[in-house]
Amino acid sequence: MYPYVVAGAILFLGVIGIARSRNLVHAVVCLAVAQSGTYVLLLTVGYQRGATAPIFQSAPEKAGYAATLVDPVVQALTLTDIVVSATVTSMLLALAVQIAKRHDTVDPDELRSLRG
Amino acid sequence: MSRGGRYWVLAVGIAAVGGALAWAFLSMPGFGGGFHPYRDAAVAAALRHSTANVVSSVNFDQRGFDTLGEETILLASVVGVAVLLRPLPGERHRHGRQGGHVLGTTRMLVVVAVPLTLVLGIDVVAHGAVTPGGGFQGGVVAATALHLIYVGDRYRVFARLRPIGLFEQAEAAGVVAYAAVGVAGLAFGGSWLANILPHGTLARLVSAGTVPLLNAAVGLAVAGSVVVLLSHFLDQRFLSPPPGTRHAPGDGTQP
Numbered sequence: 001m002y003p004y005v006v007a008g009a010i011l012f013l014g015v016i017g018i019a020r021s022r023n024l025v026h027a028v029v030c031l032a033v034a035q036s037g038t039y040v041l042l043l044t045v046g047y048q049r050g051a052t053a054p055i056f057q058s059a060p061e062k063a064g065y066a067a068t069l070v071d072p073v074v075q076a077l078t079l080t081d082i083v084v085s086a087t088v089t090s091m092l093l094a095l096a097v098q099i100a101k102r103h104d105t106v107d108p109d110e111l112r113s114l115r116g
Numbered sequence: 117m118s119r120g121g122r123y124w125v126l127a128v129g130i131a132a133v134g135g136a137l138a139w140a141f142l143s144m145p146g147f148g149g150g151f152h153p154y155r156d157a158a159v160a161a162a163l164r165h166s167t168a169n170v171v172s173s174v175n176f177d178q179r180g181f182d183t184l185g186e187e188t189i190l191l192a193s194v195v196g197v198a199v200l201l202r203p204l205p206g207e208r209h210r211h212g213r214q215g216g217h218v219l220g221t222t223r224m225l226v227v228v229a230v231p232l233t234l235v236l237g238i239d240v241v242a243h244g245a246v247t248p249g250g251g252f253q254g255g256v257v258a259a260t261a262l263h264l265i266y267v268g269d270r271y272r273v274f275a276r277l278r279p280i281g282l283f284e285q286a287e288a289a290g291v292v293a294y295a296a297v298g299v300a301g302l303a304f305g306g307s308w309l310a311n312i313l314p315h316g317t318l319a320r321l322v323s324a325g326t327v328p329l330l331n332a333a334v335g336l337a338v339a340g341s342v343v344v345l346l347s348h349f350l351d352q353r354f355l356s357p358p359p360g361t362r363h364a365p366g367d368g369t370q371p
Contacts, residue, residue, distance in 0.1 A: 004141040012130055019126045046155070049148035054159065054170035055248060059318045066159035072170035073154040079175060083186050083252060087193035090345055094200035097352055101204060109119075 003044040011037030024096040024106045028089055035085045042078045046071030166315040167324035168246045175250065176330040180309040184298065187291055187334055190341045194287065201348045207355045218268060226268030233261035241335035245324040251331040255338025262343060266350065280347055283340040290337025297326050297333065 014034025021027035047070055054072035100106050145151045162173035175183050237258025244250035265274040301310035309326070316323035 001141070001147055003147055004137075004144075008134065008137050008141075012134065015130065016126065019122055044147060045144075046152065047148055048150055048152065053248070054155070056163075056168040056170075056318060059163070066156045067150060069155060069159060069170070071152045071155040071158075072162075072174050073158050075171045076174035076179070079171070079250075079252060080182070080186050084189060087189055091193050091196050091200070094197045094348070097349075098200055 003040065003047070007037045007041035007044060009037075010034070010040060022107050022109065024099060024108060025093065027108065028092045028096060031092070032085055032089050035081070035088075038081055039078050042074040042081065046074035163318070165311050165324055165327075166318045167327055168318050169244065169248065169250070171248075172245050172250050172327055172331065173324070176244075176327045176334075177309075177311055177324070180298070180330060183330070183334065184291075184294055184309075187294060187337050190338065191287065191291055194341050194345050197345055197348050201352060203355055223268045226264050230261050230264050233264060234258055237261060237335075237339070241331055242328070243321065244331035244335075245327040246321060251334025251336075252338050254331075255335040256342055258335070258339045259342035259346075263346060278343060278347065280344060283343040283347075285340075287337050287340030287344060290333045290335070290340060293333035293336070294330060297329055301326070 011034050014030045014032075014037065017030030017033060018027050021030060051068055051070045054069040054075070096106060099111065103111060105111070158174050158178060159170055161178055162170040165173060165177055167173035167177060237254045237256075237260070239254070240249035240257055241251055241254030244254065262274070262278060265277060298309040301312050302308050304310075305312040309330075311325040311327070313325040313329075315325045322328065
């Protein structure tokens with residue numbers, strides 16, 4: 001049960017970090033931390049005690065071999081998750097760069113008005 | 117909203133989401149158990165197509181269409197960053213000397229590590245269907261090799277070794293190649309991204325049909341994307357601020 005608690009804790013730590021953030025770069029990193037909770041959650045769902053990685057060295061001889069592997073589907077989803085996280089992080093960091101240039105601050109609390 | 121009010125909203129949100137998560141987790145199959153119906157189906161499908169790495173089989177064979185979407189997200193983010201990081205009116209490129217001091221040992225390490233990293237990246241892409249890894253991971257490793265030159269304080273060498281136009285084309289070619297394999301599957305196999313090539317012997321370098329081809333296409337696109345993406349961020353360092361602003365972002369001075 002505890003890995004689920006760890007996944008939820010990472011998610012909430014990231015969210016708390018975003019809410020407390022005084023720096024946009026810090027907020028973006030906190031978002032990446034929050035998203036890391038989903039990696040832990042996905043891998044937790046696919047884990048099986050005593051099972052090995054879903055990669056074959058040679059063709060299995062007997063049927064039912066699949067039952068000794070961890071779930072590859074959630075691992076593939078985790079890969080997708082990481083790619084999405086990287087793209088979102090890059091876009092948000094580019095936004096932070098532009099905000100720093102145009103408003104001379106990266107503190108979200110000092111951004112009171114929208115300017116073109 | 118005041119900070120105090122914000123924390124109240126946060127506390128309510130965390131309590132609600134935390135309660136919902138706890139409810140969901142408690143009604144799920146126990147941690148580490150043997151109930152994985154998707155695993156059983158995916159492993160059987162991977163073995164039918166002689167793919168040793170089941171994760172690659174899921175990504176590039178069983179749900180190959182999703183991976184095309186994933187690749188397109190990457191392309192879209194590169195375009196988005198290019199648009200967001202365009203120079204402001206009045207900003208100009210300055211070609212000054214790069215400041216800072218780099219240790220000789222760092223340069224030595226870079227000289228050793230660059231070729232090794234590049235070969236490792238290509239190896240990870242090539243063996244994507246057989247061992248852990250694949251196009252996404254190998255592409256990032258290969259792009260890292262190029263940026264190690266930047267770490268070694270060779271921005272001029274780095275800028276010359278990095279013709280951005282070529283990497284932009286590599287990125288586009290990767291996405292087009294992926295779609296082309298999909299269309300070939302449609303033409304010869306009757307369905308989009310059908311695994312039309314001979315499947316070969318499990319765990320051989322050339323096996324799993326179209327999976328190595330799709331891995332190579334993704335590796336090309338990812339390596340191109342990462343290089344183009346980081347080039348936009350690195351360029352920011354060499355932009356002089358437009359007149360009227362107090363400091364340039366990234367030069368370390370406080371306003």
